[in-house]
Amino acid sequence: MKILILGGSKFLGRAYVLEALARGYEVTTFNRGVSRADQPGVEAVHGDRTSQADLEKLxxxxxxxxxxxxxxQQPHDVARAAGLLRDHADHxxxxxxxxxxxxxPAAPVDxxxxTHPCPADTPPDQPPGNPLKAGCERALLTEFGARSLLxxxxxxxxxxxxxxxxxxxLERIAAGGRVLAPGNPDRPMQLIDARDFAAFGLDLLERGETGRYITTGPAGRDTYGDFLGHCIRATGSDAELVWxxxxxxxxxxxxxxxELPLWTPDLPDWHGTWQADSSRALAAGLNSRPLAETVRDTWAWLQETGPGEESWAQGDLPLGIAREKERKILDQAR
Structure with missing residues (x-):
């Protein structure tokens, strides 16, 4: 197969590229070429997806x-790309x-x-927001039609x-000592390895599947206690979890x-966070490797590459609780 990946250098895009190459695909990537290196074996085309001229060159x-x-990320950009690619790709x-x-996340979803009522023709350059993904979906369906997979x-x-x-x-637990562990250790989580996501996505693509799939880990398989326990075992730390x-x-x-990544308190606004219904994807062949394996592999990657020059952050918000604030809460708990 010949496949075009819009992105392809970071995280999920990288996972798609590596899985596609492993399957013998001819892979073209299209990105700006500024955030990560292109993977060996791809045809790398550099350009900005917001540029009509760059897309036409592609x-x-x-x-x-x-x-x-x-x-x-923006409906306007998805509409532009899908409109141009409509006659250059089958799926x-x-x-x-x-x-x-x-x-x-307030309620379970299937x-x-x-979805959010964000229109397909939303003007360009909107500030980041969750509704934009719904607008992107509508833009794709408008421009590419029934050959689309969401x-x-x-x-x-x-x-x-x-x-x-x-x-x-992983880094906090590797530092050892008493670690502030949030909430209930039996609270379920629902996580998926990007490599498993990419493999499933390509399985669907090969079969020509269309429509929508919620693609995440099986509900109820893992708990927060499992998650942090795997972190302790992967790092070999002497950390003591203080729930x-x-x-x-x-x-x-x-x-x-x-501030405590992935902690969801037992409040109405969070009740559906870990209850998304992924049964359709599971029935279609989604494989979710053991959480322990993902944790081990992520720690091995961190050991090999280090944390990098930038701090962990979600958008403009830095991840993680300050150690002084954590110590104060732990001392009060004691």
Whole structure:
């Protein structure tokens, strides 16, 4: 197969590229060429997807069996790319997000759940926001039609994760000592390795599947206690987890999700976070490797490459609780 990957140098795009090359595909990547190196073996075309001229240069004289769009964030940009690629590819996979669903994370969602009412013709250069992914979906369907595949990804982890939720926890636990562990250790989580996501996405692409799949790990398989326990074992740390209830953390003004990464307190706004229905994807062959394997591989990557020059962050928000604030809460708990 000949495949075009919009993106292809970071995390999920990188996972798609490596899996596609391993399957013997001819892979073209299209990105700006500024954030990460292109993978050996691809035809690397550099350009900006917001530029009409760059996109026209990309498609000139080329045709692919399929497109995988891992970088679409603005409906306007997705519409432009899909419109140009309509006559140059047979199939288009768009990597959307579970954030596209208007009820999430307050309530469980499935493929039939409503999405945010963001229109396909949303003007360009909107400030980042969850509704934009729903607009991107509508833009693709408007321009590319029934040959489209939408994958609503859940929480992606694994080696090369740029946000750093799992890496932050690995580094904190590797430092040892008493570690502030949030909430209930039996609280379920729902995580998926980016490599498993990419493999499943290419399986669907090979079969010509269309429509929508919520693509995340099986609900209820892993818990927060499992997650942090795997971090201790992977790092060989002497860390002591001090499980601290939600109310204590909220009273101490600890920010859910970001300040203690992936912590979701037992509040109505968070009830559906780890309850997305991925049964359709599982029935279609989604394989989710053991969480322990992903944690081990991510720690091995961190040991090999180091944390890099930038701090872990979700958008403009730095990840992780300050050590002084953590010590104060731990001392009070003692």
């Amino acid at each position: 498609v000139a004289g080329r045709r692919w069996d399929a497109v995988v769009d891992t970088s679409g 288009y996979t768009f990597i959307s997000s579970i954030h596209a669903f208007s009820d999430w 493929e039939s759940s409503p 994958l609503n990804c859940g929480l992606l982890i694994g080696p090369h994760e740029p946000v750093g939720r799992l890496p932050w926890w 601290t209830d939600d109310n204590t953390l909220l009273a101490a003004d600890v920010g859910p999700w970001v």
